[in-house]
Amino acid sequence: MSKRSGYLRGACVGLALLGASGAALAECSRSFVINQADWLPYMYRDAEGRRAGLDYELVKGILDQAGCDYEFVDYPSKRALVKLQEGTIDLLAGASVTPEREAYSRFTVPYRQERIVLLVRREDRDRLPTQELGTLIEDFNLVLGAIAGGYYGQAFDGLDRDVLMERDRLVMLNSNRQLLNLLTIGRIDAVVGDGVSLHVSAASLDLVDQVSVHGRFLNQDPVHLMLSKRTTSEQDLEMINQAIHEYTASEDYRALINRYQFEMVVEAIPSEEIENSYRVLGQ
Structure with a gap:
């Protein structure tokens, strides 16, 4: 196993075992267009050019649980914010809430820290x-x-x-x-x-x-999914929030986060403060 694949193996674990218990009671309003920025280890392309990353897998798992269809596109982070505001992108991952963004976005409940x-x-x-x-x-x-x-x-x-x-x-x-x-x-x-x-x-x-x-x-903040107000509905937000609540309460989510954070603690850049922060991210 290469050094890179060793560091990233926890980020590439699939979330296909979510099950049907959290199936949405209504349909999503559209097939979501989701941006994937170049952001190791959350979103990236592997050596074969395939999409991968922790947030990539989390978003797929959450939207599968909500019963939504989706596709991914690739833009740099700053350009993706403009496209979300315009409505040509529907959803961004790893977002912090700011007053400026709230003017054109809906924010889900947190899904990680x-x-x-x-x-x-x-x-x-x-x-x-x-x-x-x-x-x-x-x-x-x-x-x-x-x-x-x-x-x-x-x-x-x-x-x-x-x-x-x-x-x-x-x-x-x-x-x-x-x-x-x-x-x-x-x-x-x-x-x-x-x-x-x-x-x-x-x-x-x-x-x-x-x-x-x-x-x-x-x-240090929780991060959210960020939905375009121009193209999504409050019902979409409620459905995705329900899926996040159910998934983040599951053992599958805890196992993924803890396994990933454990690797970061073991091989982290030396700093007691940042290593301690990794230990609490999955709690």
Whole structure:
């Protein structure tokens, strides 16, 4: 088994055993168009080009339980938000609730948790104190990197991103792997993102020994499915919420999350704080 497949094996477990107990009492209003971003280990394409990932399997399982038809398309995260607002995409996974998004989206109940961290070069972890993000940027002249279109908590949201980009202090790209390459060659100083995704992306590039999680994490929130108000109904939302409640109460869901998180604890980027966060994600 390759290193990459070893890190990702928990994310590729199928959810076909959900059963018929949660069958929807009504029909979905449409066949949903779902975006799959390049987001290891939640959504990605494997070596053979097949769709894979934890959220990919979770979304399929939830919508199968709700009795909905669906298809997947591929857009970068920022572009997918625009298409959801336009109504050419119906559903996004791994979404945090924000007032701006609530204007054009319906949010389901949570289906898992995420923790947003700051990843730095290994040699910089002890050099950079645990300070507020804005103070850290100014005091140490940091250049940050993040995936465009993501939500990373209030500390990041409160930054004047336009000014930082004009000053070449913020780089926004489409994938963690692009950002990690820039981090390790010294073009940026820190990457903001989901802790699990950053770890698996680093592992896929054989960069785990070169990076470390900074002591100050930025945000911890439940994540939701995000439905377009333009193309979906309140009944769709209720049906999917019912399916999420039933699935997340099942042993299949707990087994999948715990098995996946256990792998992250065993082989995680060294940091006691982030390792502890992995232990509670499935609880």
